[in-house]
Amino acid sequence: MTVIKASCPSCGDVELTPRQVRLVVCSVEDRSFYSFSCSECGDEVKKPAGGDVVALLRTGGVLPERWVIPAEALETHDGPALSHDDLLDFCLWLEQADLVSAAAQGRDRGRPAGESATL
Template sequence: MTTIKASCPCCGDVELTPKQVRLVVCSAKDRSYYAFDCAKCGDEVRKPAGEDVVALLVSGGVKVERWIIPAEAMEEKLGGTIAWDDVLDFALVLDSCDDLAGLAARGLSSSR
């Protein structure tokens, strides 16, 4: 059986089986990681996984989970952040509106 050596920040070196390691390969390569629960302290340890680490873990029998980040999540956001008051105002509008499509159409036409 394959033994994978990793390190826990609290306990130091630990030995793991491929089933004890979670490998998540992301569509944005800098977001890929591997994780494991330390057998000594019980903490989840999560570390970045570059292409070389991914190749090594896959060759050791670790199954790959694919994670695709939607393109819109990676877009640059402009403008201010939404505050709790904005969310509450939106909820109140939704609660008082019977015709959401009509409300949206009025909002779009008034902003032009």
């Protein structure tokens, strides 16, 4: 059986089986990582996995998981961050947009078309 040696920040070197190691290969190489639960202290240890580490772990029998980061998550954003007030204003706008949409469809909000509200 293959033995994989890894390092726990608390315990030092530990020996693991391929099944004890999780390898996540990301579409953005510098976001790939491997993790394991330390057999000595039980802590979850997570470390970056460059191409050489990925190749070594795969050779040792660790099955990689694929992780694709959506392009939107990698976009840079300029401008100030949204505030709580911005979020509340957006919620109020959605409420109005819902009313406008219902009126455009010829129905009251929450009522099927053709059913009228009693005033």
